[in-house]
Amino acid sequence: MHSDTIDKARVLVESLPYIKEFFGKTIVIKYGGSLMVDDAMKQQFAQDVVLLKYVGINPIIVHGGGKDITKWLNRIGKETVFIDGLRVTDSETMEVTEMVLSGKINSDIVTLINEAGGKAVGLSGKDGHLFQAKRLDHHPDKDIGLVGTITQINDDILTLLATEDYIPVVASIARGQGRESLNINADNVASEVAIKVGAHKLVYLTDVDGILIDNAIQGFFNYADAKALLNHEQIAGGMRPKLQYALNALEQGVHRVHILNGMVEHAVLLELFMDNGIGTCLSRDNR
Template identity: 40%
Template sequence: MSEQRLELLREALPYIQRFKNKTFVIKMSGKATEDHANLLSLAEELALLHQVGIRICVVHGGGKQLTELAERLGVEQTIINGRRVTDDATLEVAKMVFAGKINTEILAALRHRGVEAVGLSGVDGNIVHAERRPPKEIINQETGERERIDFGHVGDVVGINDRLLRVLLDHDYLPVISSLGADSEGRIFNINADTIAAEVAVRLQAEKLILLSDVDGLYLRPQDPSTKLSRLTVEEAEALLRDGIATGGMIPKLQSIIDLLRRGVRSAHIIHGLTRNALLAEVFTDRGTGTMIVA
């Protein structure tokens, strides 16, 4: 074993001690789970975190896989301003893909690494209590027209019931939650996975919310690697919004993270879901790999 590797172990020790028995909520995008080799690699990193006593809860979406299966089944998809309209047929496909295919594949990858994971959707144990999103007036970015859009079976989170999650975490299970929820009538909704992950993190008063994204952090100028923000406080993040420095897709991301940290989560991280060891580096090294926003 090289000297460098041993030094890395030493560097990791204070973090291992600090995070033992703390809760991390980790959100996996569809892109992170779609490539089998990448999923196995991520499962290994999750297993390591789990092994050193960190309580892990995974939340996943799978928009890309939903779109692909819908195409194969001939179910037409409508996406407006990056948001999917979930009609009856799309909801059927979403149930298959989220609570079925992707969830089971994540469980199998974790099983391969000896982790006792439990697959859930937000409907299990009433974890995600949701209500139907009302039709909204929006400006369609493609046409520039003002439109009233009914997103169909898309839900907004009303509350999180963490009782089942706590039972599992207290007994060393690793819950894996897909992005469905239901209302008290039992109507099922497709819900944004980032939103579920954020609300679960707040409810569990998590140490960290880690978003495995298709970018490796936040950039002041999207195409310029030298403008990556490695570490921010809530106040600095608010200043970026206030002074108009944050633009485009960065604005809603920052807004939701600021809200999350104000509600008790200790830190939020945006890291690349397709980079080997990005998760371990973010948790166990001083430098990290992505953007960390701290309360």
């Protein structure tokens, strides 16, 4: 018998205890906009999600789409301005943002998952009163516009879908006061959703290998050590708020948070089902 056939069997056996542990549990996956550039990788992501569902895990997908938003704003000659990593969002920018996130990216992800054999349902935070939000008072002296933070989540619709045969795919748009739409950081949305639905795990798929110290990937941190990282000079850029959202999830009941490179083939499966994952795991405890 060919050795590669035996190796495949060993992989299945190695994954068995993890499948048993996660059976019936919910996992929230944040799928970053920077990953939506390669058709083959997008298909592999969809396959991973469908496999999770078929082995009894309930995935909920939360997505952003910053690069596509910038691309479409450029097409209409609209300048993109960021303050501390937050996109300044006037009414025109918000209209484009909602169009891209809900109308294009969400639809694309749903289609890919359905083509892979799943039953994905696309949502934005405005559907079914899923998210309520308020404007983010980030800079009293600088108006960042229609950028919000979540104040309330109606998780009934997510729980209903996720615990049946469906895979919710959620765009990071919320309703603010009146009829205004608000742009919400997708990392924030994923953390809040994971907390509200009582997720076992929160997975951040990014375009880096995980948390790096001296250019070396760090495989595991317990909560105390992860919190200490906030004071580390090498935790900068987008990783700092991502780490804060991860810690918030751990503090409020999520068992583990994983940060990994979504450009690795079948990254989700490798991280969740193999003895040696490929990214950084943050845990509430020491294991």
